[in-house]
Amino acid sequence: MKSMHMKQVLPEIGDMGKVTAFFENELRRAGAPSAVIAEINVAVDEIFSNIARYSGAEFVRVGLQAEEHRVVMRFEDDGRPYDPVRAPEPDLALPAQKRRAGGLGIYMVKKMMDRMEYVYSGGLNQLVVEKGW
Numbered sequence: 001m002k003s004m005h006m007k008q009v010l011p012e013i014g015d016m017g018k019v020t021a022f023f024e025n026e027l028r029r030a031g032a033p034s035a036v037i038a039e040i041n042v043a044v045d046e047i048f049s050n051i052a053r054y055s056g057a058e059f060v061r062v063g064l065q066a067e068e069h070r071v072v073m074r075f076e077d078d079g080r081p082y083d084p085v086r087a088p089e090p091d092l093a094l095p096a097q098k099r100r101a102g103g104l105g106i107y108m109v110k111k112m113m114d115r116m117e118y119v120y121s122g123g124l125n126q127l128v129v130e131k132g133w
Contacts (some may be wrong), residue, residue, distance in 0.1 A: 003065070003075060004063040004064065004065040004072070005022075005026055005063060005064055005065070006061055006062070006063040006074075007019070007022045007061070007062050007063070008059055008060070008061045009059075009060050009061075009062065010060070011051050011052045011055060011057040011058070011059065011060045011079070012060065013049060013051055013052050013053070015021075015030065015052075015060075016045065016048060016049065016052075018039060019044060019048050019060075019062055019126075020044060020045070022062060022064070023040060023041070023044050023064055023073070024037060024041070024061070026064045026066060027040060027064070027066060027071060027100075029066075030067065030071065031068030032066065032071065032133060033133055036071075036131060036133040037111045039113075040071065040073070040131060042108065042109070042112065043073075043113055043129060043131075044062075044073070044108045045085070045114060046077070046105040046106060046108065046109050047075050047106075047109065047127065047129070048060070048062070049105075050084070050105070050106070051075065051077050051079060051125075054079075054080075054082070055077055055079025055080055055082065055125070056079045056080050057077035057078050057079030057125075058078055059078060060075065060076065060077045061074075061075075061076040061077075062074065062075055062076075063075075067096070069132055069133050070130065070131070070132040070133075071130065071131050071132075072128060072129075072130050073129045073130070073131075074126070074127070074128050074129075075125075075126075075127040075129075076124050076125065076126050076127075077124065077125050078123055078124055078125075079125060081120045081125060081126060083118045083120070084106045084109075084116070084118060084127065085110075085116050085117065085118045085127075086118075087106050087107075088092040089107050089110075090097060105109065109129070110133075113129050113130065113131050114130045114131050114132055115128075115129070116128070116129050116130075
């Protein structure tokens with residue numbers, strides 16, 4: 001099994017480009033189709049921007065392992081504990097103006113990815129996301 005490639009960045013929206021480039025380069029090297037890369041970009045954008053905006057973290061580590069038509073992504077941060085896997089799903093039956101704010105992005109990520117798993121351990125939020133093609 002190949003090892004996971006990791007990168008540490010600041011939890012700032014300004015570092016989004018570094019994070020996106022890291023994932024895109026690794027996915028292209030692994031031969032991921034453009035449609036999969038586009039979906040993963042949406043997931044990465046949503047997850048990283050939530051960490052940058054709301055976690056209070058001092059650092060974020062992102063990682064990617066790709067092989068056999070599957071990618072495993074890892075996000076770790078030292079911010080406030082937050083489990084996006086258990087985030088309530090938005091009520092899509094309600095008109096947009098009557099829905100509770102937030103939650104739509106993580107809902108989209110859950111629907112687009114094959115698996116999401118969250119653990120809080122050793123003072124770190126650890127989110128693992130998988131996608132196959």
